[in-house]
Amino acid sequence: MNIIILGGFLGSGKTSFLKLLADSILKKENGTNKVKLAIIENEIGKVGLDQKYLKSHGYVVRELFKGCICCTLSTDLISCLNDIEKNENPSWVVIEATGLARPDEIAKLVKEYFAHCNIVISCVLIDAKRWFPLSSVSGTLIQDQVKYADYLLINKIDLIDTNDLEHIIKDLEINNTSADIFKISTTKNSLECSEICELILNK
């Protein structure tokens, strides 16, 4: 199973991007008999949202909203992956992480405790409109989310000017020197987003 971890703070557009990514996976795996995609949703504050859409497209969707708001999710995640592997064994699993999660920690967890993964890719979405206010509020969380991602997707670029966009890119490049950075708008330019999804899937 190939695993994509979709991270980013609350409201950064993870679910919108997830839909495009899911469609790209379906397209890529078209013709195979295998279950193509399972989605693990672990976002706070949006229980069941978009489940109908995702399920209607034939994806396996699992929710993880369990326990206290802190610690036990990590063990549920591995149990969930084991269960998916046993029952559906899809080609791809997308984990939509909570906005408070660090994708690098999830990747570490998956690599250490889940034996059936081929590749683990982490994509972090950044809300262009709120990058500066959020950076000013946040302690280390936002920077830590960005630091170890494979792909950084600056979303909602249609809502900011070029100057701000350049500043965001500089910020991100300081924090993560190796990630591929893309500028996207999931709502205004889904075609371009789909191309980026394909690029990620063909990594």
Place this chain on the structure above:
Amino acid sequence: MHRILNIRVTSKKNIILMEVNMNLYEERLNRVKAAIALEQVDKIPFMSAGPAAMAAYSNVQLNEYINNMELNCTTNIKFCNDFDMDGTQAPIFTPRILYLQWFSEVVAPGEGSVGVNDLWQIHEKEIMTEDDYDKILEVGYEEWHDNFLIEKYDAFNQAKPYFDYYPEALRRFKEAGIPSFVDGVFQSPFESLCGARSLEAFLMDDLLEIPEKVEKVFELVHEYNMKGYRALVENPETRPIGVWVGGWRGTPSMLNKVMFEKYSWKYMKELAELCIDNDVIPVYHLDSCWDLGLENFKQLPAKKGIVSLDGKTDMYKAKEILGGHTCIMGDVPAEMLAFSKPEKVYDYSMKLIKEIGPTGYILSSGCDVPFNANFENVRMMKKAIDDYGKL
């Protein structure tokens, strides 16, 4: 006559058992207190956390566990006894009390889409509106608080069975020789208001857009909370051995330093001081990464509390900063308890004992023992303690 004699014999046995357990209770209490005072201990204290795991250990279904407080207590005592714990952080637990803590919706096992033996869920939504800040300033926090919790969640009735049974649970734990080190949760206004507003709205709309108003409300919430906490700790009849002082959302990884100090630490510090002034142990329950907040605990009196870490904070950094000042508890990670081989848990525990301890240290899971723990791994934590004692 025969029957009466039997009763007398049984009673004598019970009395002997109670005396043995009272000695055990004192022994365990003193062991943990010695660790807090950074004194030599006869063996490393071992503390429990993780109610769902306790239910799983006894094969008790979660919906039964959370709805039957007597069974809940029995289950927890069994877990603590079987693993020879030196104390508990919850003699009983039901997620129905979480309404009062986080002001968020709780979905219990057997309700909604949650199966009867599935873990409870916290659904964080924007239940409190921005207008509620004005209402609080207008009518006072107490009135708003009571109305909000009753109207939105029927929270007091939900929690009633828990509070009704609590004194009996404490009595039973004491009779079993197990001290309870957490009999309450003291928290800053950040935690409940964040839960009621939802994190995104609270951070982006409130703290950034209307900080003065939020701060005014914080003061009212804190004043109300402190009044209740003070009444609890100042009365010898209700004074607990210890309480949690948390640490969930208002963390130094979530907030920048200035905001952390202003909206979280300022209140946590007062809560801790209230505990310490009244000889109550503050158990600083610190979820997520507190690396940048560890220094703050040096502002508090030394040898009075427990810094409890959940596997996200660097234990070795904590030792470097707080060693010789505050007792550290933790942090065998939940995923390790669920999925690692027992040898790995044993080695991890032994390393903690040697390097974070042996003085000023309590071995525990990082936050909860998870629902899907391999209990052989919990046994390995205990074995590490026993083997270290033989060195």
